[in-house]
Amino acid sequence: MADHDDETPATGSAVEKSEPRQASAGTAVVPTDTFENPGHPPHKLRITDTDPKEEKSAERQVSGLFFLSIIFSCAAVAAYIVFPIKTGDIASVRLNTLFLGLGIALGLLSIGIGAVHWSKTLMSDREITEMRHLTKGSEVTRTKAAEVFTLGNQESGFGRRALIRNSLFGALIAFVLPGVVIFRDLGPKVDPNVVLKHTIWKKGTHLTLDPSGIRVKAADVTLGSAFHIIPETLLDSDDLLEEKAKAAVLLMRLDPSDLHEPAGRENWQYNGIVAYSKICTHVGCPVALYEQQTHHLLCPCHQSTFDVTQNCEVIFGPANRPLPQLPITVDADGYLIAQSDFHEPVGPSFWERQR
Template identity: 85%
Template sequence: MADHDDEAPATGSAVEKSEPQKISAGTAVIPTDPFENPGEPPHRLRITDKDPAEEKKAARQVSTLFFLSIIFSCLAVAAYIAFPIKEGDTGSIRLNNLFLGLGIALGLLSIGIGAVHWSKTLMPAQEITEMRHLTKGSDATRAKAAEVFELGNKESGFGRRSLIRNSLIGAMVAFVLPGVVIFRDLGPKVDPNVVLRHTLWKKGMHLTIDPTGTRIKASDVTLGSAFHVIPESLLKSDDLLEEKAKAAVLLMRLNPDDLHEPKGRENWQYNGIVAYSKICTHVGCPVALYEQQTHHLLCPCHQSTFDVTENCKVIFGPASRPLPQLPITVDADGYLVAQSDFHEPVGPSFWERDR
């Protein structure tokens, strides 16, 4: 037993000398000997790098894809016109969406495939390694960045390959045409000044609660209260949402002594009850926040603020003009009614108007 114990250290030392030194890290054993950096793998030339004819062929293919994108974008516009949406006809909606979507999708797909094919076959494919470093906005850094962009232009051939460049520019220009046509068609078919100048309000039209359509008695409007109001005929309108977007009104009751009506509008309110358009004159958001103590109306979108005591003039925010006022009175039964329509166009001020 003694002889066996004496030989154990000798055996262990022999093993330690014959193996590389190791550091134990938990259950893993990590060798400390340095290893050699293998470097970049050998660069393999593409067929377009070897054969000029293949390079020209690839350039033609890229340009063809860009030209196809132009054709598909134009076809999308043509399909939008050739297959109009007819009211009540779901088949026309399906056809319009089908061919319009196919044209736009194929136009974008052609640009994407062309760009990928360009980078895969014609742009430089040499592998490089760059060390990470901190960037600073110095003059030298900006000059280097400009140099990199110039180098990228030369390597990509964007400035040299006029056929690819021009076809890509044409494809990008044509690709936005369907969007321009679609968004233009969403606009009003007539002069916005005419559309926004007239609403459903007219003489004798009852003010009703939104959305129930319940008529409002003047005696029910208490001091400091506010009502969201629509014209009584709105619920029977075929264009409910479009008309509501113009005719929505906010009704409030203040102390008559707090109101400072301009000349000619003294009779547009009834015993301190006033009605103003709910559509903000900035970009058309609903003005629905009423501060009872300050008598301010606040638009939640961009914080335009209107003073009800001063004919809803703008006291803060980007809105450029007061909210239009709806002249009101009461009928024989004490219900609130409109004296007329608004005397000026409602809605955002960016519409062109004949003032």
């Protein structure tokens, strides 16, 4: 009996093996008492943890990288101005792209290197163990989340390291400046209201098919049809794309009895043929879908819908004003012509404008 007792391991020892417990579905569960938790390895202090001078030096290096990012971002803006793109000069394109790209890339790279250096030398690097648990939106969970953010702030030193924090904010603000300058430069050089208020349509300009430029006869426009129209003078314009973006028109023919035009616009159509700007008044997408049964025009970008029978009033979607109407008539040969330009600005309505 004594020999038998000596061979029996003590209950709860690290080498004890128990029968695996069974889950409700019959799947074996690995027992938890077959190994010991080794714990965390000994924590090794960094030089910045033991030497205040090294800590200050690392802080200056991180903030220096953030300040360097500011310099590179400003340099990108300067390069965009110093090396402008000239029409027909491929060398100017290369120089502009090279220095602009270098400035933006180095600005972002400096932020990245600074953030990594910060985390490796100054943020807390102690190993921790977190028990997994179900995430619930209870008050306890929210309180715990707030504690985690507070702890993260304490460990990173974000709240108390003013030099790093302020230089990081400056770097992030400066980094967006090249994008702001570039995209602003894509816009018109003058008041957008002035640019969008006038197109190349004028009295007597023939309506022609897009893109062929063939003139359109009123007799060829049948009920329920829709045509994409450009002014005849567009093909002779030096700024073809820019002018087309403002002057493109949709031409449709309805039964005149279906049209409910406001006072003063009764003569803007010809025998039920109406012409409206193709440029959506939301953000300028091309309105290209016409439903001949309901007489609705649909913008495919954000689903703004316009009712042609009601002077293209908005009946659905984010657009907040009707499509501008182009007054039309016919010439002596029966071809459709414009009576004048649009009487209001075309395109998006977010520009500051007086109506």
